[in-house]
Amino acid sequence: MDFDLNYLLAQWPALLDGVLMTLRVSLLAITFSLLIGVLGGAARVIKVPVLAQIVVLYVELIRNTPILVQLFFIFYGLPAIGMELSLFWSGVVCLSLWAGAYQVENVRGGLATVENGMREASVALSLKRSHYFCLVALPIAFRTSLPAMLNTAISLLKNSSYLQAIGLAELTFVAVDRIATDFRAIEMFSAICVIYLVLVAILALLTGRLSAHLQRPFRQ
Amino acid sequence: MNFLVENWGFVSKGLWMTLRLALVVLLFTTLISTLFGVLATLKKPLLSWTIHGYVELFRSIPLIVNVYFIYFGVPMLGLDLSPFAAVATGLTLWGSANGIEIVRGGLESVARHQWKSAWALGLRPWQIYLYVIVPQSMRAILPAYTGLLTMLVQATSLGALVGVGEFLKVGQIIIERATVMTGVSPAFIVYGAVLLVYFVMCSLLSWLSRYLERRLGRPVTRDNHQGVS
Numbered sequence: 379m380d381f382d383l384n385y386l387l388a389q390w391p392a393l394l395d396g397v398l399m400t401l402r403v404s405l406l407a408i409t410f411s412l413l414i415g416v417l418g419g420a421a422r423v424i425k426v427p428v429l430a431q432i433v434v435l436y437v438e439l440i441r442n443t444p445i446l447v448q449l450f451f452i453f454y455g456l457p458a459i460g461m462e463l464s465l466f467w468s469g470v471v472c473l474s475l476w477a478g479a480y481q482v483e484n485v486r487g488g489l490a491t492v493e494n495g496m497r498e499a500s501v502a503l504s505l506k507r508s509h510y511f512c513l514v515a516l517p518i519a520f521r522t523s524l525p526a527m528l529n530t531a532i533s534l535l536k537n538s539s540y541l542q543a544i545g546l547a548e549l550t551f552v553a554v555d556r557i558a559t560d561f562r563a564i565e566m567f568s569a570i571c572v573i574y575l576v577l578v579a580i581l582a583l584l585t586g587r588l589s590a591h592l593q594r595p596f597r598q
Numbered sequence: 599m600n601f602l603v604e605n606w607g608f609v610s611k612g613l614w615m616t617l618r619l620a621l622v623v624l625l626f627t628t629l630i631s632t633l634f635g636v637l638a639t640l641k642k643p644l645l646s647w648t649i650h651g652y653v654e655l656f657r658s659i660p661l662i663v664n665v666y667f668i669y670f671g672v673p674m675l676g677l678d679l680s681p682f683a684a685v686a687t688g689l690t691l692w693g694s695a696n697g698i699e700i701v702r703g704g705l706e707s708v709a710r711h712q713w714k715s716a717w718a719l720g721l722r723p724w725q726i727y728l729y730v731i732v733p734q735s736m737r738a739i740l741p742a743y744t745g746l747l748t749m750l751v752q753a754t755s756l757g758a759l760v761g762v763g764e765f766l767k768v769g770q771i772i773i774e775r776a777t778v779m780t781g782v783s784p785a786f787i788v789y790g791a792v793l794l795v796y797f798v799m800c801s802l803l804s805w806l807s808r809y810l811e812r813r814l815g816r817p818v819t820r821d822n823h824q825g826v827s
Contacts, residue, residue, distance in 0.1 A: 442800035
């Protein structure tokens with residue numbers, strides 16, 4: 379089995395399309411999952427009556443079931459009761475819901491580290507509850523839970539490869555599709571492994587810079 | 599839920615396959631993680647760098663790519679692998695990468711002076727490991743490791759993609775059959791039921807892990823609270 383680099387170069391345009399699709403799905407889903415995380419985490423910490431229990435159930439349900447089954451449920455199951463989603467949006471919804479559950483826990487963990495003194499100080503300054511939450515607690519929580527959020531985002535990026543199973547033309551789909559016709563498995567897998575490694579590294583680098591930026595006021 | 603009851607023989611076969619896959623993966627993952635996790639704590643540069651590289655590589659590659667790589671790639675190297683073996687290998691490689699990190703982190707979380715004290719008391723290295731380090735590291739290892747176990751059970755559903763007749767695959771086949779026979783797709787109910795069964799299995803595991811954590815964590819926790827100021 380010889381390693382054919384020219385083959386990879388010839389396949390580069392197809393792989394690039396796959397990368398772009400992976401990025402589009404992942405970035406959309408990362409955004410939505412963060413939204414779910416902040417709203418869900420807030421609902422749990424503030425203890426909004428019914429909503430807090432629903433969030434607990436949602437988090438447990440997502441964390442204790444395989445993402446592949448969730449994906450099939452959304453893509454094949456929901457249309458059966460009339461909730462049709464396109465291929466692309468099924469993927470985005472699935473990844474958002476999956477990562478959202480983890481982000482809820484991250485945000486909740488971050489909010490738990492905010493000292494009680496902050497709350498007392500806010501009361502003393504006669505800040506409203508909502509102001510305290512949005513202007514004091516959340517920014518602090520965001521800084522502490524950023525590494526955990528990054529981990530979830532990276533997992534989401536990697537898990538976008540599950541969308542191959544429903545036929546969304548992202549990176550893994552392109553690779554597996556080409557292997558089925560050209561039988562160049564070693565080349566293709568080496569290529570997509572490197573691409574995933576690079577994508578993860580870029581995401582980590584960006585968040586690292588954001589983290590450094592957020593920590594700046596607190597450095598001595 | 600009807601479909602699962604009507605096809606019970608078939609469904610139970612799928613569940614049994616999931617269980618078998620999970621047990622095989624768990625067994626090998628535990629063996630490899632323990633061995634290399636311990637080796638990684640020995641201060642041998644070449645060895646620990648190799649293990650570190652393996653861990654980082656397999657943790658950065660999507661699990662599904664890993665499984666496909668074994669499934670499509672290994673036969674091209676001339677080895678014949680059944681789908682079951684391919685999935686089991688893929689999951690074990692991934693699980694071990696995570697497991698090694700958990701074991702290594704757990705062992706290294708035990709304070710340095712414990713080693714030195716045990717050494718000063720004249721214990722042999724294997725005795726230090728067995729009586730001093732391992733019991734204390736279990737507190738850090740067990741919760742993380744049972745978490746990994748839950749993830750591995752969930753990951754066995756990947757078998758459906760390469761044709762292992764496990765639980766999710768059985769669900770797919772039931773849906774296909776019912777769609778052909780009745781013209782209506784029962785996908786919502788069947789996948790809902792599959793979700794529910796996985797949820798019950800994994801919730802039980804999580805519950806068990808929390809229970810074990812409490813049981814094993816208790817004496818160590820008490821001593822630590824008194825001893826360390």
